[in-house]
Amino acid sequence: MIKMTQIDARGLACPKPVIETKKMIDKMTEGSITTIVDNEIAVQNVSKLAQSMSCNVDVKQVEKDFYINIYRGELATPLEVETTVTGDLVILVGKDTLGQGEGTLGKTLMKGYMYTLTEYAPYPKAILFLNSGVNLTTKGSEVIKYLRHLEENGVEILSCGACLDYYKVKDKLEVGGVTNMYTIVDTLHSAKKQITL
Amino acid sequence: MLDKEFYVISFDSTHYALDTEKKLKDHVDIETIPTPREISTSCGLSIKFKIDLFESVKNIIKDDIANMKIYKIVREGMKKNIYPITI
Numbered sequence: 001m002i003k004m005t006q007i008d009a010r011g012l013a014c015p016k017p018v019i020e021t022k023k024m025i026d027k028m029t030e031g032s033i034t035t036i037v038d039n040e041i042a043v044q045n046v047s048k049l050a051q052s053m054s055c056n057v058d059v060k061q062v063e064k065d066f067y068i069n070i071y072r073g074e075l076a077t078p079l080e081v082e083t084t085v086t087g088d089l090v091i092l093v094g095k096d097t098l099g100q101g102e103g104t105l106g107k108t109l110m111k112g113y114m115y116t117l118t119e120y121a122p123y124p125k126a127i128l129f130l131n132s133g134v135n136l137t138t139k140g141s142e143v144i145k146y147l148r149h150l151e152e153n154g155v156e157i158l159s160c161g162a163c164l165d166y167y168k169v170k171d172k173l174e175v176g177g178v179t180n181m182y183t184i185v186d187t188l189h190s191a192k193k194q195i196t197l
Numbered sequence: 198m199l200d201k202e203f204y205v206i207s208f209d210s211t212h213y214a215l216d217t218e219k220k221l222k223d224h225v226d227i228e229t230i231p232t233p234r235e236i237s238t239s240c241g242l243s244i245k246f247k248i249d250l251f252e253s254v255k256n257i258i259k260d261d262i263a264n265m266k267i268y269k270i271v272r273e274g275m276k277k278n279i280y281p282i283t284i
Binding site: 115118119 | 215
């Protein structure tokens with residue numbers, strides 16, 4: 001018997017939709033789950049999670065709601081696995097300056113770091129931006145082109161959604177995707193090497 | 198980044214580098230980068246720009262340029278060849 005479940009995640013704050021969906025996928029070896037959400041960010045986060053668990057995903061919008069259909073087992077078709085030439089390092093960027101002291105120097109150091117990253121192989125697996133770190137991935141940042149270069153070469157660039165929202169720069173994101181604390185913890189803790197700037 | 202050829206002005210003083218960056222950045226497309234190791238092993242800042250922008254750069258900093266060290270950098274794979282430029 002194939003399991004079919006529905007999760008109504010409308011009105012749930014991030015990262016609850018992802019957590020609830022993951023719990024359900026964990027319990028199901030074969031079947032389908034439909035997670036209903038009411039915002040685009042949740043669509044992206046839930047879809048990414050499902051895909052990372054080898055599920056097939058399709059999304060249908062019904063008025064203001066999004067129905068994310070997730071298929072696992074025989075219902076899922078094999079996904080193409082993309083291999084990229086990146087290492088095992090995940091970098092956590094919690095602020096837009098490097099070191100402590102003068103702000104101008106801190107900003108210059110961070111610029112220098114991001115520039116040098118593009119010249120140093122192998123590239124990290126992912127760079128996560130939190131708190132004032134999101135100033136580096138949004139409009140006005142002087143390191144967008146370095147981050148774009150890294151992204152084009154397989155590095156995942158992720159900015160915390162709550163932080164983008166807090167600083168009111170969600171619509172000013174210029175590179176990479178929006179993520180949630182669940183993905184941040186997951187990416188950070190499952191990495192072989194981590195650096196916090 | 199990963200440009201094949203470019204010019205670089207290297208500075209011994211960070212403050213001098215940042216001052217020069219301020220003078221140039223609204224007029225010419227420059228990048229402030231850590232001084233390439235092939236030029237100096239001590240930590241410093243350099244200003245990088247495309248070769249065809251040299252005239253524009255010279256015009257803006259012509260009073261100070263005599264004190265600056267300018268290099269042409271040509272990339273060969275992972276290696277960088279350095280050619281000092283005299284004004």
